[in-house]
Amino acid sequence: MGTKTMDEAETGTDAKKAEATADVTKTDAERAEERAADQVTAENEETDGEQPVGVTEEAGPSGVGQGAGAVVSAALGVVSLTGGWIGTVAAARETLVGQLQTSSGATVAKQIKEVYGDAWHTTALWAGLFALAALITGVVVLARPAFGAPGKPQAAWIKSVAWAGVSLGVIGLLLAVLKYSDALVSLPSAG
Numbered sequence: 001m002g003t004k005t006m007d008e009a010e011t012g013t014d015a016k017k018a019e020a021t022a023d024v025t026k027t028d029a030e031r032a033e034e035r036a037a038d039q040v041t042a043e044n045e046e047t048d049g050e051q052p053v054g055v056t057e058e059a060g061p062s063g064v065g066q067g068a069g070a071v072v073s074a075a076l077g078v079v080s081l082t083g084g085w086i087g088t089v090a091a092a093r094e095t096l097v098g099q100l101q102t103s104s105g106a107t108v109a110k111q112i113k114e115v116y117g118d119a120w121h122t123t124a125l126w127a128g129l130f131a132l133a134a135l136i137t138g139v140v141v142l143a144r145p146a147f148g149a150p151g152k153p154q155a156a157w158i159k160s161v162a163w164a165g166v167s168l169g170v171i172g173l174l175l176a177v178l179k180y181s182d183a184l185v186s187l188p189s190a191g
């Protein structure tokens with residue numbers, strides 16, 4: 001047993017000697033790498049949950065909401081010009097109500113007004129509401145950068161689409177007012 005203990009002691013000292021020899025044989029480059037790794041580890045521990053060195057974080061909003069708002073503005077502008085199913089359904093309802101409210105003995109002028117005129121005005125009203133929504137949405141998208149991240153410019157396509165929505169909204173609103181006031185296409189006269 002004495003020899004085993006002696007052997008173990010000799011192998012233990014041999015391992016220590018081998019480590020010391022390995023330390024001496026390390027190149028300067030390997031030692032510099034180890035020191036740099038230790039320094040990065042120490043810096044990461046000092047940040048207490050902050051982002052590690054070398055990892056970038058996306059700065060600010062991505063503009064997806066502004067882009068979606070611009071597209072919605074343009075779509076609402078197109079709907080205000082072409083008419084949507086809501087305007088069509090509301091006009092059909094007004095036609096039905098006009099037919100129910102007029103008696104067979106009503107004058108032709110009253111029948112035209114009740115059956116066709118109210119439906120025409122309802123269509124113009126809904127087109128105006130869509131145009132106003134397009135106009136407001138486009139203006140909000142264009143004004144958003146002034147209240148958001150001031151250092152980050154708005155993408156050019158977002159501005160273009162938002163301006164298209166504002167333009168379509170203005171045109172749609174103008175046409176809706178002209179239709180509603182009977183300045184664009186007036187009802188035919190009964191006499």
